[in-house]
Amino acid sequence: MEYDRRSLFARALGHTKELRTTEDEALALQRACEARLREVEAMEPLSGLELAPLLTEHKLSRRAFIAWTSAMTAALMLPPLLRPQVAKAATLLNRIPVIWIEGQDCAGNSEAFIRSSGPTVEELLFQTISLEFHETLMAAAGIQAEQRKQQAAQMYKGSYILVIEGGIPLGENGGYCTIGASGQTFVDEVRELSGGAALVLAAGACAFYGGIPASNPNPTDAVGVSSVVSGKPLINIPACPMNPVNFVGTLIHYVLTGSAPALDSLGRPIWAFGNLIHNNCERRAHFDAGEYVQHWGDAGAQNNFCLYKMGCKGPFTYNNCSIVRYNEGTNWPIGVGHGCIGCSQPQFWDTLAYERPMTNASIHAPGLAGWGVESSVDEFGLGLLAVVGVGIVAHAIASAAAGHRARQTEPPAAEVGAASTEDHQDTGGEE
Amino acid sequence: MSKKELELRPGTGPTADDQPVVQVVRVPRMTATWRAIHWFQALAVVVCFITGLYIANPYYSPNPTRIDAATYFMAWNRAIHFYGALVLDVSMFLIAYLYVFSTKHRDITDLRPSPENLTEFKEALLNFVTFNRRKRLDTSKRDPFLAVLFLIFHLIMLTQLLTGFQLYVASYSANISAVGSWWPWLLHFVTDWTLTVFGGNVGVRETHLVTAWIIIAWAVFHIYYEIWRSIMWKEGDIVISFGGYKYVKRSGTKHV
Numbered sequence: 001m002e003y004d005r006r007s008l009f010a011r012a013l014g015h016t017k018e019l020r021t022t023e024d025e026a027l028a029l030q031r032a033c034e035a036r037l038r039e040v041e042a043m044e045p046l047s048g049l050e051l052a053p054l055l056t057e058h059k060l061s062r063r064a065f066i067a068w069t070s071a072m073t074a075a076l077m078l079p080p081l082l083r084p085q086v087a088k089a090a091t092l093l094n095r096i097p098v099i100w101i102e103g104q105d106c107a108g109n110s111e112a113f114i115r116s117s118g119p120t121v122e123e124l125l126f127q128t129i130s131l132e133f134h135e136t137l138m139a140a141a142g143i144q145a146e147q148r149k150q151q152a153a154q155m156y157k158g159s160y161i162l163v164i165e166g167g168i169p170l171g172e173n174g175g176y177c178t179i180g181a182s183g184q185t186f187v188d189e190v191r192e193l194s195g196g197a198a199l200v201l202a203a204g205a206c207a208f209y210g211g212i213p214a215s216n217p218n219p220t221d222a223v224g225v226s227s228v229v230s231g232k233p234l235i236n237i238p239a240c241p242m243n244p245v246n247f248v249g250t251l252i253h254y255v256l257t258g259s260a261p262a263l264d265s266l267g268r269p270i271w272a273f274g275n276l277i278h279n280n281c282e283r284r285a286h287f288d289a290g291e292y293v294q295h296w297g298d299a300g301a302q303n304n305f306c307l308y309k310m311g312c313k314g315p316f317t318y319n320n321c322s323i324v325r326y327n328e329g330t331n332w333p334i335g336v337g338h339g340c341i342g343c344s345q346p347q348f349w350d351t352l353a354y355e356r357p358m359t360n361a362s363i364h365a366p367g368l369a370g371w372g373v374e375s376s377v378d379e380f381g382l383g384l385l386a387v388v389g390v391g392i393v394a395h396a397i398a399s400a401a402a403g404h405r406a407r408q409t410e411p412p413a414a415e416v417g418a419a420s421t422e423d424h425q426d427t428g429g430e431e
Numbered sequence: 432m433s434k435k436e437l438e439l440r441p442g443t444g445p446t447a448d449d450q451p452v453v454q455v456v457r458v459p460r461m462t463a464t465w466r467a468i469h470w471f472q473a474l475a476v477v478v479c480f481i482t483g484l485y486i487a488n489p490y491y492s493p494n495p496t497r498i499d500a501a502t503y504f505m506a507w508n509r510a511i512h513f514y515g516a517l518v519l520d521v522s523m524f525l526i527a528y529l530y531v532f533s534t535k536h537r538d539i540t541d542l543r544p545s546p547e548n549l550t551e552f553k554e555a556l557l558n559f560v561t562f563n564r565r566k567r568l569d570t571s572k573r574d575p576f577l578a579v580l581f582l583i584f585h586l587i588m589l590t591q592l593l594t595g596f597q598l599y600v601a602s603y604s605a606n607i608s609a610v611g612s613w614w615p616w617l618l619h620f621v622t623d624w625t626l627t628v629f630g631g632n633v634g635v636r637e638t639h640l641v642t643a644w645i646i647i648a649w650a651v652f653h654i655y656y657e658i659w660r661s662i663m664w665k666e667g668d669i670v671i672s673f674g675g676y677k678y679v680k681r682s683g684t685k686h687v
């Protein structure tokens with residue numbers, strides 16, 4: 001596993017222990033990225049859409065675009081020197097064929113791109129991407145749509161990026177979710193299309209670990225992409241919804257380097273998921289000060305105190321929404337006064353999404369999950385202490401009674417002293 | 432303590448003048464090192480438990496209408512918890528060393544499943560469950576039953592230590608630490624398996640919490656058992672942890 005924060009460097013230059021990039025390293029990286037960009041530029045633009053005219057058309061100034069590229073460069077944890085390369089990569093996204101399929105989902109990850117107040121740079125980029133297939137967005141339907149998918153998969157075999165949105169039900173042989181006119185099961189579609197993909201992206205919480213459909217009791221036996229796809233580079237971009245910045249950033253990283261970014265043990269890009277929400281939260285000072293919202297709307301809430309006691313799971317959750325926020329950096333859940341529900345963590349709905357601290361949650365005691373022992377940890381603990389206490393009292397009473405009886409019947413200590421004094425000599429002395 | 436102290440009758444062989452007597456002898460049971468470990472651990476466990484419960488669910492807060500971060504309750508609780516944990520970590524290393532390399536008393540000797548140890552274990556257990564009615568063991572010695580009780584404790588502590596370190600390394604931003612990247616790397620290397628075993632960082636946290644209660648439950652039992660032994664055996668077991676000795680009655684003979 002790779003723990004270097006500068007994911008890109010770890011790949012391009014090998015693992016370095018120094019946390020600060022030297023100028024030489026940055027320059028070497030820049031040269032490597034430029035070479036890769038020249039390769040991509042030589043490729044055919046597929047979507048027929050270029051970013052520059054789109055930006056002008058939607059009155060997004062050059063300044064706004066530069067601001068965006070700077071933010072993206074920083075988000076990707078690249079040295080500022082590489083900003084022009086990031087800008088270039090953004091304009092080259094139209095060279096990459098993308099097939100986007102949906103299973104058990106709410107299309108929320110697609111919506112996250114297209115439902116902003118004004119077109120954002122991310123949204124325009126989403127337009128320039130050569131989206132060969134996307135059920136929700138394309139005009140074609142039924143058999144036509146399916147043919148389009150087959151064509152795209154044939155034409156770009158081995159080079160397309162497969163984006164999977166939604167959980168994959170395995171129950172009833174995958175029959176809980178069938179796609180299109182032919183009624184192919186989603187799990188088959190995932191297997192088939194991932195076979196020809198260069199890279200698989202699991203978009204959102206449901207594609208990550210099954211998400212909401214997989215929450216207890218998981219009636220359709222839903223799983224995430226990693227349980228179905230193997231032998232392909234897979235990048236998980238969880239959250240509910242996935243942040244468009246993280247999706248576009250991952251694509252830009254791919255265009256820049258031709259490879260997946262460094263991933264954490266759950267397959268998430270470290271540049272986006274390397275930090276706890278809690279560590280970059282604007283309310284963190286209140287956490288350390290012991291200043292908590294105790295009830296919705298109380299004096300603490302009015303003063304933006306920490307939401308830990310209202311069940312904030314920022315201390316468990318790896319994501320960058322505390323930094324990049326949502327909707328063009330407008331705000332994010334904790335910013336508007338609700339705790340994090342851990343949407344970028346596995347099984348978040350069952351294990352993190354409740355409005356009280358974990359110790360007060362009715363959760364399964366570890367290892368007993370299947371047995372239905374359900375109690376909060378403190379109840380469990382107090383129960384355990386009570387059991388020990390009752391046992392002790394019972395034992396003490398019985399001992400007292402036994403001693404009493406012994407005194408009445410036989411002379412005490414009849415069996416004591418069986419051992420010889422020599423035995424004791426191996427037990428003592430200083431170290 | 433010298434061997435002589437154990438000897439009831441420093442004379443030569445028994446003679447006609449010998450008289451049966453009952454004498455109290457001091458039996459060394461805990462070295463100064465073990466006693467120090469014992470009390471450091473007891474203190475650290477209590478400190479960790481109290482501060483840990485605060486971390487889990489902060490049960491006091493400054494007045495919310497007065498904005499003033501001077502108190503830093505959570506920061507202090509976390510810091511003190513970590514200092515307590517540090518004491519426990521170091522003492523666990525020491526214990527691990529003494530288990531195997533102590534020159535005087537090695538726990539692994541008591542834990543060897545030899546026939547004598549098994550019998551003694553059984554007898555100590557029977558002694559406890561028959562409320563001291565059956566007593567066929569040499570109570571002056573450190574018996575295998577006690578050794579097993581402590582082994583259980585040390586394994587519970589190890590779980591707490593490893594899950595605690597996993598929680599600790601999780602709080603590093605992008606694995607940057609003040610002492611260098613080797614430290615988070617080492618913690619990941621040693622404790623990442625707990626994520627798999629206990630079910631992700633949520634499971635690790637739950638395990639840490641549940642184990643905290645198990646440690647306290649064990650401690651309650653431990654205190655009871657020591658008091659019980661002291662009362663039932665009348666050999667001052669409870670003072671072992673203070674003075675290092677227990678006081679055993681020996682019947683022998685005395686040369687007059």
Ligand code: HEM
Pocket residue numbers: 315358359475476479480482483484486487488509512516517519520588591592593594595596598599602636639640642643644646647
């Ligand atoms: C052995 C070394 C130990 C280490 C390294 C350790 C470390 C930690 C860490 C890192 C946390 C999380 C704090 C945070 O997220 O801010 C924590 C929480 C906690 N610890 Fe420990 N700890 C240790 C021992 C103990 C002991 C001995 C007890 C009690 C007997 C204990 C009880 C708790 C409790 C109750 C919590 C709160 C759990 C929660 O997050 O809800 N810990 N500990």
Ligand code: SF4
Pocket residue numbers: 277278279281282283284285287305306307308312313314315334339340
């Ligand atoms: S609001 Fe949540 S993430 Fe922010 S400091 Fe409090 S507990 Fe941490």
Ligand code: SF4
Pocket residue numbers: 239240277317318319321322332333334339340341342343344
């Ligand atoms: S704050 Fe937490 S729950 Fe909300 S979007 Fe971010 S990771 Fe998801």
